[in-house]
Amino acid sequence: MQSISLEQLRNLLQQTPMMVQMHPLSLAFLTDEVQVFAAAEELVAALDAPDPQPEVPTVALTFDERFAHRLPSVRCDHDPFTTELNRFLLPKIDWVQRWVLCQSQIPKVICQRASGDCIVLILVDGLSFYDWKRFARESEAPPELFTFEPCFVDGVSITEHGMRRIVGEPTVALQLTELGYRRSFGFSYWERTDNELTDRLFAGITEGVHRVKSFDEVLEQLPKLPLDGSFVQIVRQGLDQVGHRYRDRPNIAATVRQIFDELRQLQRCLAEKELTATIFLTADHGILWSHEHDLKLYEAGVSHVPPRYYEGLRSGEGIWRVQFEGNDFSVLTYPFVRRKLRSDEWGVHGGLSFEESLVSFVTAQVTSSEL
Ligand SMILES: [Zn+2]
Numbered sequence: 001m002q003s004i005s006l007e008q009l010r011n012l013l014q015q016t017p018m019m020v021q022m023h024p025l026s027l028a029f030l031t032d033e034v035q036v037f038a039a040a041e042e043l044v045a046a047l048d049a050p051d052p053q054p055e056v057p058t059v060a061l062t063f064d065e066r067f068a069h070r071l072p073s074v075r076c077d078h079d080p081f082t083t084e085l086n087r088f089l090l091p092k093i094d095w096v097q098r099w100v101l102c103q104s105q106i107p108k109v110i111c112q113r114a115s116g117d118c119i120v121l122i123l124v125d126g127l128s129f130y131d132w133k134r135f136a137r138e139s140e141a142p143p144e145l146f147t148f149e150p151c152f153v154d155g156v157s158i159t160e161h162g163m164r165r166i167v168g169e170p171t172v173a174l175q176l177t178e179l180g181y182r183r184s185f186g187f188s189y190w191e192r193t194d195n196e197l198t199d200r201l202f203a204g205i206t207e208g209v210h211r212v213k214s215f216d217e218v219l220e221q222l223p224k225l226p227l228d229g230s231f232v233q234i235v236r237q238g239l240d241q242v243g244h245r246y247r248d249r250p251n252i253a254a255t256v257r258q259i260f261d262e263l264r265q266l267q268r269c270l271a272e273k274e275l276t277a278t279i280f281l282t283a284d285h286g287i288l289w290s291h292e293h294d295l296k297l298y299e300a301g302v303s304h305v306p307p308r309y310y311e312g313l314r315s316g317e318g319i320w321r322v323q324f325e326g327n328d329f330s331v332l333t334y335p336f337v338r339r340k341l342r343s344d345e346w347g348v349h350g351g352l353s354f355e356e357s358l359v360s361f362v363t364a365q366v367t368s369s370e371l
Pocket residue numbers: 125126158159160240284285
């Protein structure tokens with residue numbers, strides 16, 4: 001199949017409906033409106049219908065040999081998950097939410113994909129899809145056991161909201177009980193004083209929360225637990241703390257690789273116990289690194305405020321208005337900040353940007369002891 005650029009696709013679509021293998025989010029980069037059909041069959045049905053023909057360019061996202069004589073088929077390798085996406089996040093926010101897994105859908109997705117003797121959820125505090133993509137060495141993971149997908153933080157990209165969206169209400173732990181995972185264990189090595197949030201995240205965990213200092217302790221304690229028919233939730237530090245206060249330039253790559261290596265170790269640990277399992281890993285939000293971006297002041301003269309969002313409703317350009325549990329928030333888009341950043345503030349989050357608002361959602365399977 002011929003591979004074309006987004007620009008070539010734009011031109012071809014002016015001439016004919018097409019079957020295109022691509023990430024539909026790339027269509028957000030086209031200024032023109034495009035009508036999308038998930039299946040080629042639906043596109044052909046629309047073309048053959050006696051109704052008025054679609055007036056905008058039309059695309060089917062699957063290749064179907066039955067219609068190869070009617071519709072040209074191409075592949076477009078454009079990658080929408082780059083910092084370029086910042087130009088389209090707000091204007092095409094509905095499109096993003098339509099075609100990218102949203103954080104608030106995660107509890108449902110976990111329940112749908114849960115299979116095996118044991119389910120594990122690893123919650124990382126601060127890890128962007130971008131940092132994961134550039135440093136995690138995904139290629140070293142056996143593709144048949146792993147899926148990596150971007151996930152959109154559909155709200156304010158702060159810890160409390162993100163974490164709560166991921167565990168859901170009622171919590172994943174409680175929802176999995178219905179699926180037969182009746183016992184649940186918590187592990188936390190999260191240096192946070194916010195005990196209320198920690199309690200909320202571990203609500204419904206039946207066997208208590210183990211406070212640990214490192215992942216090695218998790219690996220040491222896990223094999224001693226009766227994991228068959230169990231759910232394990234692990235909350236760990238990511239890059240959030242590093243972003244807020246850190247003397248030296250943070251080593252993003254090392255942190256990401258460590259998280260990835262730990263995931264692989266956990267997979268082996270469960271396999272050695274001869275358990276089958278599904279492990280999920282995701283983060284509450286990403287980080288917009290100030291040393292990698294040219295951030296601009298949105299307004300002058302305020303300090304001690306969250307750099308990337310306002311509580312309440314605000315009008316103005318470049319603001320995304322969202323609600324969380326009945327409260328209004330106004331979220332800044334890229335590349336604005338409300339105040340000057342301190343010299344030890346390496347990154348920010350809370351706003352709407354590719355870097356903050358896209359995190360990874362990893363699904364890893366444990367199927368045998370041959371890892
Ligand atoms: Zn966080």
